[in-house]
Amino acid sequence: MSTQNGNGILENDTVELAKIVHVFKNLKSLENFNRNGGDVVPIFVSKEKLVCEMLIQAQHLNSKGTLHGGQTATLTDIITARAAGVTIKDKGMASVELAVSYMLPVKVGDTIEITANVLKIGRNMVFTDCDFRRKSDGKLTAKGKHTIAILPDLPGVDLDNGKQF
Amino acid sequence: MSTQNGNGILENDTVELAKIVHVFKNLKSLENFNRNGGDVVPIFVSKEKLVCEMLIQAQHLNSKGTLHGGQTATLTDIITARAAGVTIKDKGMASVELAVSYMLPVKVGDTIEITANVLKIGRNMVFTDCDFRRKSDGKLTAKGKHTIAILPDLPGVDLDNGKQF
């Protein structure tokens, strides 16, 4: 049963969150490119929003010792797709457009908070974006956008082990 | 001395190409995120263009078994930055904007040809884009764009070992 708690958050979002935590934890052991999302820790989920944290470590850096642009883009891809997957359970998805604006360099040891927003789910298309904030001061470090096509004819995908991205 | 050969390509681009091949070969051994560019093989370089190839392998895939959107974004970032680095030798650079349009899924075993174009080098800004084509039939599979700020006050960077991205 799904009931509303005081924060307007569905009770069974904690079930959804547990699933998503599980999915991200598993990424680390993968051989494919999704392994690059393996340090992400989901902390809140609803149909509209997925909030995660990540501690910046050596494997996320560019040669200047700050968070790599490709890592930020990869997190945008994976986290927004998973946010959309809270609603789109039985269909495949394919990226149409990914874009990232880089505003502030993030250093090793910083924790970033990533908030993915599901802006609109249409019949054929999902619009999402996400904010990257430095947890220590809340400053916006990057902003991503991910527009995704819903694949009408594909068989259902198994969300529980990260098959959707 | 730099002389022109029959293809209108500067002779000493072969020196530049050798350097770039060396840079990309080294990426594989890195601990940082640039390791994700380690399967890229540069095949041509000029001041305006850097052409590379990459054989799609397990480490580049999403869960559907096709080239991961984050891998494509990462390649856009790294290869266009290196293309700009052919001209910008003594300054730091920082990504401002990265964007990718995804047109066709690419399968494991396919080889993609990535052509990075240096569109404009201004005083503070470099505009680049790149095409991803499936080598077997020349079809466009993705198109990337990378707008980069030139950092005026940073010390020079060591290009020879991939310090520019």
Added chain:
Amino acid sequence: MSTQNGNGILENDTVELAKIVHVFKNLKSLENFNRNGGDVVPIFVSKEKLVCEMLIQAQHLNSKGTLHGGQTATLTDIITARAAGVTIKDKGMASVELAVSYMLPVKVGDTIEITANVLKIGRNMVFTDCDFRRKSDGKLTAKGKHTIAILPDLPGVDLDNGKQF
């Protein structure tokens, strides 16, 4: 004197708002492309945010009778630039990157609320975005992004009559 009212809004923002209302009202009489912002009515301004409304009329439409994509892009350009202009008073600005995602068609007779956000003002660069919402139901109809270069060497511009965009 600038004091804080109950909403955390600076009192003298009403002075700034009056200026901006004046600027937009004047656009209608211009011969240049800024005339296309002439139906915009600013309703709130702070250093971080400029909120406007526009009633969709015949001059804003495409051939399908809905808000034209070029009109939305033009509003993104003009309104976010003006939002940045609240802070950047003595320098020229130039667009680097404009992007719009279109989510929902807007019909003639609808009023849209446009909220421009100043995300970051750096030394050389301003990052902004904006939301377009249908006022009747609050639904997001489009989302824009505008990345602007601050021109270091240009003479000051006269904000009072819309000289900044």
Added chain:
Amino acid sequence: MSTQNGNGILENDTVELAKIVHVFKNLKSLENFNRNGGDVVPIFVSKEKLVCEMLIQAQHLNSKGTLHGGQTATLTDIITARAAGVTIKDKGMASVELAVSYMLPVKVGDTIEITANVLKIGRNMVFTDCDFRRKSDGKLTAKGKHTIAILPDLPGVDLDNGKQF
């Protein structure tokens, strides 16, 4: 009958070009936002490419006396949609994503050459981009991108009088 001439261009492209010239000429008299494409002169068309020219005049400018970012975005929207319309004759289209990078200011009296490329026509989606070049020296002044959804259920549109954008 459609036959190939020496340039690899279909003979009946001249018929198509005449139609497109007619469409753009008509835009000037429209009340809707498409009037802002009314100074565009198409000069070449094929299924992959639509090339146009436009003399920069007072109505296209920003307050700095150079081509307005919103005008460039509007041209990107209209010209790429028309380029896609050469192939997609019997279906509606809707913008999903529009993006423009601005590289060089263009002055009044300059002529720009705009080349729209149809990159991919899929089942549900069209990918296009376009280059803006200053005709006097061929320099790239801006680059646009327009991703368009094909509307499956809409009735056919009348291309001959610009009903497609």
